[in-house]
Amino acid sequence: MSTLPKEPIVGFDVDAIREDFPVLRQTVHGKPLVYLDSAATAQKPSAVVDAIRHFHEVDCANIHRGVHELSQRSTAAYEETRAKVRKFLHAKKNEELIFVRGTTEGINLVSSSWGRKFVKEGDEIVISAMEHHSNIVPWQMLCEEKNAKLRVIPMNQRGELLMDEYEKLLNPRTRMVAVAHVSNALGTINPVRQIIELAHKAGALVLIDGAQAAPHIKVDVQVLDADFYTMSGHKVFGPTGIGILYGKTKLLNAMPPYQGGGDMIKVVTFARTTYNDLPYKFEAGTPNIAGGIGLGAALDYVNRLHIDRVAAYEHQLLEYGTGALSAIPGLRIIGTAREKAAVLSFVMEGIHPHDIGTVLDRQGIAVRTGHHCAQPVMDFFNVPATTRASLAFYNTFGEIDALVAGLKKVKEIFA
Amino acid sequence: MVHDLYQETILDHSKRPRNCHPMQDATRQAEGYNPLCGDKLKLYLKMEGDIVKDVSFVGSGCAISTASASLMTESLKGKSREEALKMLERFHELLTTDVEVTKDLGKLVVFCGVRDYPARVKCATLAWHTLKSALTNSNETVSTE
Numbered sequence: 001m002s003t004l005p006k007e008p009i010v011g012f013d014v015d016a017i018r019e020d021f022p023v024l025r026q027t028v029h030g031k032p033l034v035y036l037d038s039a040a041t042a043q044k045p046s047a048v049v050d051a052i053r054h055f056h057e058v059d060c061a062n063i064h065r066g067v068h069e070l071s072q073r074s075t076a077a078y079e080e081t082r083a084k085v086r087k088f089l090h091a092k093k094n095e096e097l098i099f100v101r102g103t104t105e106g107i108n109l110v111s112s113s114w115g116r117k118f119v120k121e122g123d124e125i126v127i128s129a130m131e132h133h134s135n136i137v138p139w140q141m142l143c144e145e146k147n148a149k150l151r152v153i154p155m156n157q158r159g160e161l162l163m164d165e166y167e168k169l170l171n172p173r174t175r176m177v178a179v180a181h182v183s184n185a186l187g188t189i190n191p192v193r194q195i196i197e198l199a200h201k202a203g204a205l206v207l208i209d210g211a212q213a214a215p216h217i218k219v220d221v222q223v224l225d226a227d228f229y230t231m232s233g234h235k236v237f238g239p240t241g242i243g244i245l246y247g248k249t250k251l252l253n254a255m256p257p258y259q260g261g262g263d264m265i266k267v268v269t270f271a272r273t274t275y276n277d278l279p280y281k282f283e284a285g286t287p288n289i290a291g292g293i294g295l296g297a298a299l300d301y302v303n304r305l306h307i308d309r310v311a312a313y314e315h316q317l318l319e320y321g322t323g324a325l326s327a328i329p330g331l332r333i334i335g336t337a338r339e340k341a342a343v344l345s346f347v348m349e350g351i352h353p354h355d356i357g358t359v360l361d362r363q364g365i366a367v368r369t370g371h372h373c374a375q376p377v378m379d380f381f382n383v384p385a386t387t388r389a390s391l392a393f394y395n396t397f398g399e400i401d402a403l404v405a406g407l408k409k410v411k412e413i414f415a
Numbered sequence: 416m417v418h419d420l421y422q423e424t425i426l427d428h429s430k431r432p433r434n435c436h437p438m439q440d441a442t443r444q445a446e447g448y449n450p451l452c453g454d455k456l457k458l459y460l461k462m463e464g465d466i467v468k469d470v471s472f473v474g475s476g477c478a479i480s481t482a483s484a485s486l487m488t489e490s491l492k493g494k495s496r497e498e499a500l501k502m503l504e505r506f507h508e509l510l511t512t513d514v515e516v517t518k519d520l521g522k523l524v525v526f527c528g529v530r531d532y533p534a535r536v537k538c539a540t541l542a543w544h545t546l547k548s549a550l551t552n553s554n555e556t557v558s559t560e
Contacts, residue, residue: 352452354452
């Protein structure tokens with residue numbers, strides 16, 4: 001049996017937090033919504049919705065262009081987010097932060113721009129066995145184009161990377177190591193600091209996919225010494241369609257632009273174009289201004305909650321959930337790393353995840369079912385798919401009880 | 416209610432699928448794949464002229480896709496190629512439109528509940544897409560995507 005933690009987290013009030021999320025106040029199929037799919041996308045607090053509305057109702061104008069008042073306001077609000085992201089990721093300078101559509105685009109920007117220029121035939125790119133498709137396919141495409149080699153860090157049955165094997169993969173041909181900070185399918189928190197240190201010793205660069213880490217743990221790109229770090233706005237309680245790529249200035253300066261267009265130029269003639277300085281060199285065209293402003297509001301919100309308290313609370317939820325789910329006969333948790341974020345991926349004997357997902361949905365419980373865009377992870381554990389309950393700071397112990405009750409119902413139907 | 420979807424017949428066929436085995440002397444076969452759920456299915460047909468003499472399948476999938484494959488094999492035996500394709504069309508209509516449920520689909524009408532679960536239509540039609548591929552003799556794996 002799972003027991004409730006005795007120690008409440010000082011300064012953390014989940015009931016008050018839930019009040020900030022209007023979407024959570026609804027019933028689905030006649031039952032209170034239990035939203036356990038935050039790893040797919042996190043819900044948005046009113047502060048984010050209000051900031052986007054305010055932009056559209058009051059400040060709406062294009063940025064970096066007009067001398068008029070509205071354009072100046074929108075430019076200021078958008079650029080303020082860049083500064084907020086710098087603080088959130090503990091980067092040195094604002095120019096190191098490029099606005100992108102999301103983590104996927106962040107990775108593609110690096111694989112296209114840096115990769116095309118610096119990767120040569122016979123070079124090697126290292127990824128890991130637990131990567132999301134977005135951190136596999138762009139590198140595969142690059143390797144195919146350049147005749148380079150893609151190598152994969154293996155993992156154990158807990159879903160932990162084999163660091164000895166990783167070290168053996170590194171060699172003078174290794175150009176880039178691209179790994180997830182936190183695995184979306186398993187919840188594993190990877191030892192990225194160590195991964196980066198070893199890569200640097202071998203002369204390779206490192207890109208960290210921070211999509212699942214940013215909402216749950218403190219990220220300090222300088223302490224990590226990450227060369228590139230990328231994250232999505234919608235997973236940190238902001239809107240979709242906006243994300244961040246962090247890159248060290250020296251590296252970004254050496255890279256060619258990703259896309260051409262307005263805003264990324266200084267002077268254009270038909271003979272020649274001079275590119276803009278960082279970060280604008282990588283930001284062609286009118287960006288997702290409303291999204292950027294919404295992301296700023298989301299980071300303010302998370303900062304007010306204190307990421308350390310959030311992490312501590314989520315750890316309690318995870319421990320409680322792990323105990324409660326493990327007690328269900330025939331249920332197996334996939335991903336049991338010792339360092340783990342609040343993700344509970346599991347399979348049930350003889351019952352397909354899609355059937356579990358449908359029965360839970362009818363009880364108002366939203367979980368993700370499928371391969372979680374990590375088919376190699378499913379192959380490794382020899383399952384076609386899993387059911388994944390992913391938690392955020394607005395979830396409660398009561399919601400985990402609801403999940404357990406829901407799974408009992410699943411067993412009743414398919415017994 | 417979720418029981419409208421998981422009717423007794425469906426649960427029965429998902430737990431004890433009929434005609435679920437490889438076929439040595441199949442004259443046609445095809446593979447189906449649903450990348451969303453990872454469901455895989457291999458369908459075997461033994462045709463005698465234009466008639467489906469025997470049909471079987473192997474694969475792994477959810478209750479809906481397994482039951483659908485099982486019930487499909489039961490309804491196909493003895494049907495002509497044209498009748499089988501017509502049945503596919505009717506079955507698809509049953510799942511995706513408000514068409515009145517009629518008796519000519521026989522046991523297959525138990526899948527009418529799927530229309531209230533749009534995300535599950537692909538599960539129910541995987542076997543039928545694979546059948547179409549086997550009958551039209553394209554050897555590529557069909558995907559529901």
